[in-house]
Amino acid sequence: MDSNLSPRAYAGVVGHGHAHGRAADRARLRLVLAITLAVLLVELVGAWVAGSLALLADAGHMATDALAVVVALAASYVASRRAGPRSTFGLHRAEILAVVANGLVLLGVCAALVYAGFERLQDPTEVHATPLIGFALVGLAANAVSLLVLQRSDTGSMNLRAAATEVFADLLGSVLALAAGVVIATTGWLRADPIASLLIAALILPRAMVLLRDAAVVLLELSPPGLDLGAVQRELMAVDGVTEVHDLHAWTITSGLPSLSAHVTVTDACLAQRGVGPVLDELCARMSDRFGIDHATFQVEPATHRSHEDLGELH
Numbered sequence: 001m002d003s004n005l006s007p008r009a010y011a012g013v014v015g016h017g018h019a020h021g022r023a024a025d026r027a028r029l030r031l032v033l034a035i036t037l038a039v040l041l042v043e044l045v046g047a048w049v050a051g052s053l054a055l056l057a058d059a060g061h062m063a064t065d066a067l068a069v070v071v072a073l074a075a076s077y078v079a080s081r082r083a084g085p086r087s088t089f090g091l092h093r094a095e096i097l098a099v100v101a102n103g104l105v106l107l108g109v110c111a112a113l114v115y116a117g118f119e120r121l122q123d124p125t126e127v128h129a130t131p132l133i134g135f136a137l138v139g140l141a142a143n144a145v146s147l148l149v150l151q152r153s154d155t156g157s158m159n160l161r162a163a164a165t166e167v168f169a170d171l172l173g174s175v176l177a178l179a180a181g182v183v184i185a186t187t188g189w190l191r192a193d194p195i196a197s198l199l200i201a202a203l204i205l206p207r208a209m210v211l212l213r214d215a216a217v218v219l220l221e222l223s224p225p226g227l228d229l230g231a232v233q234r235e236l237m238a239v240d241g242v243t244e245v246h247d248l249h250a251w252t253i254t255s256g257l258p259s260l261s262a263h264v265t266v267t268d269a270c271l272a273q274r275g276v277g278p279v280l281d282e283l284c285a286r287m288s289d290r291f292g293i294d295h296a297t298f299q300v301e302p303a304t305h306r307s308h309e310d311l312g313e314l315h
Contacts, residue, residue: 025160026073032146032167033069036062039142046135050128053120054177054196055135057113062139065166068102092254099215102166106208113201120194127193129185136181140174143167165207173200221251224258227291235286236262239279241270243303253295260287261297268302276300 043059046052074094150164180196183189223229227250236245244265252258266279279300287293 026077028149028152029069029073029160029163031149032163033066033073035142035146036066036069036167039139040066042138043135046131046138050130050132050135050181051125052127052132052177052180052193053116053125054173054180054193054200055132055139057116057173057177057197057200060109060112062170065163065170068105068166069163071098071101074098092257093219095254096215096218099211100219102163103208103212103215106166106169106204106211110201110205110208113197113204117194117198117201120197121191124190124194127180127184127190129181132181132193133178133185136174136178140171140178143171143174147171161211165211169200169204169207172203176200218252218254223250224252227258227293232260232287232291235290236264236283239264239282239286241266241274241279243267247299250293257295258291258293259295259297260293261299263299263301265301265303265305268304271300271302 040059040062043055043062047056047059146167147164150160150167176196176199180192183192217225229248229250232250233245233248236242242264246263246265248260248262250258250260264279264283271279280298283298283300284296287296
């Protein structure tokens with residue numbers, strides 16, 4: 001961290017970078033939404049022409065994808081609003097709520113595909129292989145483009161990752177629909193179509209569960225994955241003059257924005273020699289350089305004040 005920047009000024013620089021990354025992500029989401037809506041219409045026509053459940057399943061998932069991207073876009077716009085008197089952290093959690101909504105929609109899609117798939121297994125219907133293959137190829141190409149667009153983001157946004165997960169599931173769905181068409185065209189085995197739809201559901205389920213798990217980590221304010229609080233405490237204790245670190249808390253405001261707060265006890269002699277500002281600068285710099293945490297809040301306490309706190313706890 002630049003030593004000429006105060007912790008407050010540095011936080012402003014970081015916030016600007018996060019906002020810029022979110023704006024680029026919205027541009028990607030708008031492009032993916034346009035592609036998704038176009039392919040949805042194509043696959044609906046294809047499912048009707050071919051009589052394919054696998055293609056209809058993929059089209060249904062494309063519809064949920066379009067809704068998911070709309071939700072992700074709306075959440076991103078809401079999260080970009082400035083903090084207010086009541087929303088002191090801003091509305092960043094709107095993106096996490098969108099992730100939860102998308103995860104639940106994916107679970108609903110899985111349930112619908114499983115039900116329809118087993119119905120078709122018991123009573124296979126006629127499927128026209130040639131249009132099934134043609135429309136599946138269109139969906140495959142479009143989903144591949146959408147996935148490449150979303151993967152170009154480097155913000156680490158969970159909101160964007162949720163959209164990418166849905167597009168990836170669509171890509172696999174197109175591959176399975178294509179495989180079902182090839183099997184039907186070469187062998188006439190109609191059950192390949194509902195089996196493909198069941199496989200699509202099986203591929204979607206674990207990804208939906210992962211999204212919901214990651215969102216729960218944020219909403220429950222658990223420590224960010226991979227962050228060792230013991231290592232954080234040791235790093236803070238290594239600052240000259242620090243004698244104790246307590247009330248240490250770490251959480252995630254939204255994906256890409258880990259936060260930390262702590263009470264840090266410093267010797268009176270150190271504070272008299274260095275002052276509070278340089279101590280805060282070093283604490284913040286260590287958290288940023290070592291752990292990538294740029295939103296850190298520290299309460300620096302003289303050692304004599306800590307003794308007063310101990311007396312208060314005894315009473």
